[in-house]
Amino acid sequence: MTLTGMMLIGAESHRGRNGEIHAIDPSTGAKLEPAFDGGGAAEVDRACQLAWDAFDRFRETAPEDRAVFLEAVARNILDLGDALIVRAMAESGLLRARLEGERGRTVGQLRLFAAVVREGSWLGARIDPALPERAPLPRPDLRQRRIPLGPVAVFGASNFPLAFSVAGGDTASAFAAGCPVVVKAHSAHPGTSELVGRAVQAAVAECGLPEGVFSLIFGAGSSVGTALVADPRIRAVGFTGSRRGGVALMEVAAKRPEPIPVYAEMSSINPVFLLPAALAARAEALGKSFVASLTLGAGQFCTNPGILLAVDGPDLDRFVASAVDALGGSAAPTMLTPGIHAAFDAGVAALAGNARVATLARGLDGDGPNRCRAALFATTADAFLDDPALREEVFGAASLLIRCPDLESLRTVAERLDGQLTATLQMDAADTGAAAVLLPTLERKAGRILANGWPTGVEVCHAMVHGGPFPATSDGRTTSVGTAAIERFLRPVCYQDIPADLLPQALRDGNPLGLWRRFDGALGRH
Ligand SMILES: NC(=O)C1=CN([C@@H]2O[C@H](COP(=O)(O)OP(=O)(O)OC[C@H]3O[C@@H](n4cnc5c(N)ncnc54)[C@H](OP(=O)(O)O)[C@@H]3O)[C@@H](O)[C@H]2O)C=CC1
Ligand SMILES: O=C(O)CCC(=O)C(=O)O
Structure with a gap:
């Protein structure tokens, strides 16, 4: 054509x-x-x-x-x-x-x-x-x-x-x-x-x-x-x-x-919570799989993992070493438009220039225009809480690690997040208690909560929610x-005492469309 x-x-x-x-x-x-x-x-x-x-x-x-x-x-x-x-x-x-x-x-x-x-x-x-025949009123x-x-x-x-x-x-x-x-x-x-x-x-x-x-x-x-x-x-x-x-x-x-x-x-930054037992058990593997999700499609997904939250310590250091290694070798794919590329570069430059943010790694540079050089940054929970600019989405392969002193501070940061499309828990059985504490917060913040996966890649099915409170979407319902x-795209209409031959097929006696209908409260093919 x-x-x-x-x-x-x-x-x-x-x-x-x-x-x-x-x-x-x-x-x-x-x-x-x-x-x-x-x-x-x-x-x-x-x-x-x-x-x-x-x-x-x-x-x-x-x-x-x-x-x-x-x-x-x-x-x-x-x-x-x-x-x-x-x-x-x-x-x-x-x-x-x-x-x-x-x-x-x-x-x-x-x-x-x-x-x-x-x-x-x-x-x-x-x-x-x-x-x-109903009394007092029919x-x-x-x-x-x-x-x-x-x-x-x-x-x-x-x-x-x-x-x-x-x-x-x-x-x-x-x-x-x-x-x-x-x-x-x-x-x-x-x-x-x-x-x-x-x-x-x-x-x-x-x-x-x-x-x-x-x-x-x-x-x-x-x-x-x-x-x-x-x-x-x-x-x-x-x-x-x-x-x-x-x-x-x-x-x-x-x-x-x-x-x-x-x-x-x-706009969504899709927080990922690296809980302590999961980090202790598989920090290196998590570092690698995180970078794979971050750099997928040059990070140009609204489900991209834009922030990581974890309790600081040697296990987190192992995660960082693995992620830095993987990200440092990641190629620079072409971004969708010059405008999106310019916005990515500006967002990365703002993070790199922030005195309370450390640049942990950058990906490889590429030949040609509009290349996405992946970036990983780190900051503290206090800095994140103080600076609203750190909560803004950088569309592309950039992510910010928030080092928290303890689980309580991790929850405080979670409470301050804006509405999100997704929230992810990397957890082992021993993290169940910590996850249970976070869950009510995450339910209030996000449309989809995942365990031990990565948020990119949205299944098209009946149970999916690709939505969430503002600013992830304009209508979290x-x-x-x-x-x-x-x-x-639907709204309900009620027909009261409408003659049978004026009723839509879906509501006629005898159920001509063979629908599941709620008849006097009971669901069935009435
Ligand atoms: N959350 C997400 O899933 C996504 C987020 N983004 C973010 O958006 C940025 C720009 O990407 P882009 O895809 O161009 O998104 P835009 O929001 O700029 O554009 C999307 C569409 O809306 C139109 N549009 C934009 N602003 C207005 C307006 N004020 N009034 C009427 N129409 C408008 C655009 O017109 P026109 O065609 O003329 O540009 C385009 O058709 C990215 O850098 C990224 O930050 C991008 C893609 C997905
Ligand atoms: O990851 C997906 O499949 C969908 C993501 C999405 O909706 C987006 O990036 O705009």
Whole structure:
């Protein structure tokens, strides 16, 4: 498929007039062709109107039809073949194996959501039948189901050009819920976005759905994104990116005459607690596996282990020696964009220049632009508590070790942490008591708590929580990965004494969709 540089507004390819966007190959710094047209208010207006026009029909598609659509998107993405991988490699600097894996994850999550749609429990069907004889007052017939919120604006993420972008988790979960989607493409990978966008656009047509179910708009800077979130026809937002960008969009959404939810995944430093017995038993192995997690994908994961906490002593010194050795030999991969590289270098320079922070190790330098030279720093618990700058995310392979005098101080530091996507315990059986003391704090701080693993690598499944209190996300009640992500785009409606032939299929007598429903309180296929 040849790239056109055009936006996809419903069924049409559309030329924009608001400047040009060029992807940059971060491994060379070269501009990539073609130029992509920037959109503006006219494109946002047209895409949102089409999405709104499509909403009532799309949301009432039968579960089977919606599932077939999700599967068609997955198949069309695979049919793009190697051209998709080659373009994504050029635009992101990510390696082939990583992008092939990410494509598998993208297709897998679309298919998983198809299965969820078919299974139907997301509809939350509940029936409390009328009790006309009840005294002192009769009960009316009450039936509840969940309906989608409306058109959703999705912002593609730079660090997952497939799995968190045009047809990534936000889009898949919004489609599954029955929401049309308008994507604001990330300016770092417009070609990848066009290719995937065309796969989605083709699936909409193949499945006979209204064209407004999907649109894709380009636009550098804040104006397109802001206009999209401000548009009254948009009813929710999915975002993965910087804290600054996410907070700006939260403000736009909150100032609307009718505010809407923004599901923004932003900034997390993912604390790892190295508990004493684990350190005593396997300090060297932990040092090596920590560096493997830290440097994976140049550290460009929001789940990257950005701080380590441990009680100071000889076992921690053994961990440090092992980590310093592994990190000192780590290669310098290319980062996603010149901007992300510049932000990484600035964050590392700020830590290196902090009088209360020691530089323990730097990775190897690399030839070529935008290379990520990994970094490991150390500080004390007191310094960490005194200086809020030490709690800020440095996006990339940089981590800060906090040497604590004792377990009590480790818990004090944990209490002062901001909201996190993850918190990790490296523990042995003898650490169970210390872990139990930390656990209530970690539950309040994080969306996912792990033992004896590393936080990078998020399983797409039913029990996953990829979320957490602010600033990890804008709404800690939800997840952006896994099937529970569909919940973000639904709201309940109760039907009281509505005549049988007006009721939605999900709530009709005889259970025509064969759903699990809560009937008079009891869950079953009533
Ligand atoms: N927590 C996480 O998972 C991630 C965090 N980051 C952090 O974000 C930094 C920059 O990376 P990047 O991916 O570009 O993230 P950004 O937040 O800068 O951009 C994400 C998307 O939002 C748009 N956008 C940004 N700010 C605004 C705004 N004020 N109003 C409207 N739209 C906006 C961008 O537009 P445009 O396309 O024009 O840039 C882009 O489409 C990294 O250095 C890192 O710190 C990055 C990736 C993931
Ligand atoms: O590690 C993962 O699989 C997901 C991480 C993520 O959501 C992110 O880095 O933005």
